[in-house]
Amino acid sequence: MRDIVRMVVVLTLIGALSGLTLSAIHRVTRAPIEYQTIKFVKEPAVKKVLTGYENDPIADRKKIVVGVDEKGRPLEVIIFPAKKAGVTFAVALEGRGKGFGGLIGVMVGVSRDGALLDIGITAHSETPGVGSKVAEASFTDRFKGLPLTKGLTVDAISGATYSSRGVVAAVEQAVGYVSKFSKEIF
Amino acid sequence: MSITDEFTKGLWKTVAPFRLVLGLCPTLAVTTSGINGIGMGLATTFVLVFSNLFVSLLRRFIPTQVRIASFIVIIASFVVIVELVMQAYFYPLFKILGIFIPLIVVNCIILGRAEAFASKNGLLVSLADGLGIGIGFTLSLFVLGSLRELLGSGTLLFYDSSHPGFHVMWESFEPFTFMLKPPGAFVALGLLLGAMNLISRHQARKGG
Numbered sequence: 001m002r003d004i005v006r007m008v009v010v011l012t013l014i015g016a017l018s019g020l021t022l023s024a025i026h027r028v029t030r031a032p033i034e035y036q037t038i039k040f041v042k043e044p045a046v047k048k049v050l051t052g053y054e055n056d057p058i059a060d061r062k063k064i065v066v067g068v069d070e071k072g073r074p075l076e077v078i079i080f081p082a083k084k085a086g087v088t089f090a091v092a093l094e095g096r097g098k099g100f101g102g103l104i105g106v107m108v109g110v111s112r113d114g115a116l117l118d119i120g121i122t123a124h125s126e127t128p129g130v131g132s133k134v135a136e137a138s139f140t141d142r143f144k145g146l147p148l149t150k151g152l153t154v155d156a157i158s159g160a161t162y163s164s165r166g167v168v169a170a171v172e173q174a175v176g177y178v179s180k181f182s183k184e185i186f
Numbered sequence: 187m188s189i190t191d192e193f194t195k196g197l198w199k200t201v202a203p204f205r206l207v208l209g210l211c212p213t214l215a216v217t218t219s220g221i222n223g224i225g226m227g228l229a230t231t232f233v234l235v236f237s238n239l240f241v242s243l244l245r246r247f248i249p250t251q252v253r254i255a256s257f258i259v260i261i262a263s264f265v266v267i268v269e270l271v272m273q274a275y276f277y278p279l280f281k282i283l284g285i286f287i288p289l290i291v292v293n294c295i296i297l298g299r300a301e302a303f304a305s306k307n308g309l310l311v312s313l314a315d316g317l318g319i320g321i322g323f324t325l326s327l328f329v330l331g332s333l334r335e336l337l338g339s340g341t342l343l344f345y346d347s348s349h350p351g352f353h354v355m356w357e358s359f360e361p362f363t364f365m366l367k368p369p370g371a372f373v374a375l376g377l378l379l380g381a382m383n384l385i386s387r388h389q390a391r392k393g394g
Contacts, residue, residue: 007252010248010249011252014259014260015259018262021263022267025266025267025271026270029271029273033274036275036277037273037277040277
């Protein structure tokens with residue numbers, strides 16, 4: 001009986017101490033891990049759509065709540081601001097649209113005066129060789145400099161209508177966030 | 187055996203991947219370049235040293251019936267620490283080593299040292315043992331990784347994607363991409379093991 005009590009006590013103590021240490025370490029590393037993950041996953045796309053900034057858009061990122069998801073949790077979008085002399089002149093943010101093979105993630109650069117700077121595809125699962133052409137510069141360049149005031153019109157890639165529409169939907173979602181929450185963003 | 191003996195035995199006499207043929211899973215899987223080998227080796231060394239330290243500290247306190255469970259909890263805690271720290275500060279390396287970082291938990295070198303050595307020996311010798319075995323493991327992985335990197339891609343340690351033109355081998359060298367594939371790992375391990383046996387035999391003959 002004494003043995004069993006001792007085993008239980010020892011294992012409980014070791015488990016509790018380990019849990020305590022790990023939660024402390026987790027607390028310390030949470031912010032750097034988030035920064036690193038965003039930096040390595042999103043930075044290439046952010047760099048493509050924003051130019052001429054002097055700050056670190058990843059470090060200066062902010063989250064805005066754009067709505068709630070189906071479970072009632074707040075839906076957040078990360079905004080990457082491009083600043084020159086402390087003034088935000090453009091932002092990059094990600095929108096999603098339904099393509100042929102699933103959701104297409106598009107990083108969209110929007111300038112303060114409401115022009116579309118550039119877009120970059122961050123994630124897609126479109127048909128290789130057909131729908132995947134939307135990720136190429138020949139397609140993404142068609143969005144450069146479009147005004148945001150009226151609906152987007154872009155020549156689709158023939159044979160990849162759904163994929164093209166998916167990208168347009170993603171861009172429109174991102175642009176929609178910008179016009180709806182422009183006060184918080186700029 | 188003295189502390190120095192405990193430390194140096196891990197460097198040559200019982201160097202884990204070659205002499206004991208233990209811990210082969212990470213040894214073969216991640217050593218596609220020298221720097222990967224060092225990263226994996228250092229992560230394992232960290233876990234090994236601290237698990238040895240704590241197992242040795244707690245050896246009188248842990249009942250024998252639950253010792254394996256306790257060791258695993260201790261080892262797993264340090265593995266999670268390594269994983270979090272690596273993810274926070276060495277993200278590219280973390281991405282490359284991937285699943286093999288959490289799998290350090292089941293690396294039999296670490297549980298083996300905890301069970302066979304640290305649970306029976308004092309604090310200082312256990313530390314020396316962990317450090318020796320760990321550094322031996324790191325060196326083995328580094329040598330194996332460098333060999334594979336040299337033959338498989340014609341580059342060495344300082345290579346990274348930012349300056350891809352850097353080649354150690356002569357200009358017309360055609361890399362054996364085979365060496366970077368899993369079978370190449372076995373071939374490289376076999377070659378190194380053969381070389382080590384050759385050196386040992388030579389030493390034994392010279393010694394008497």
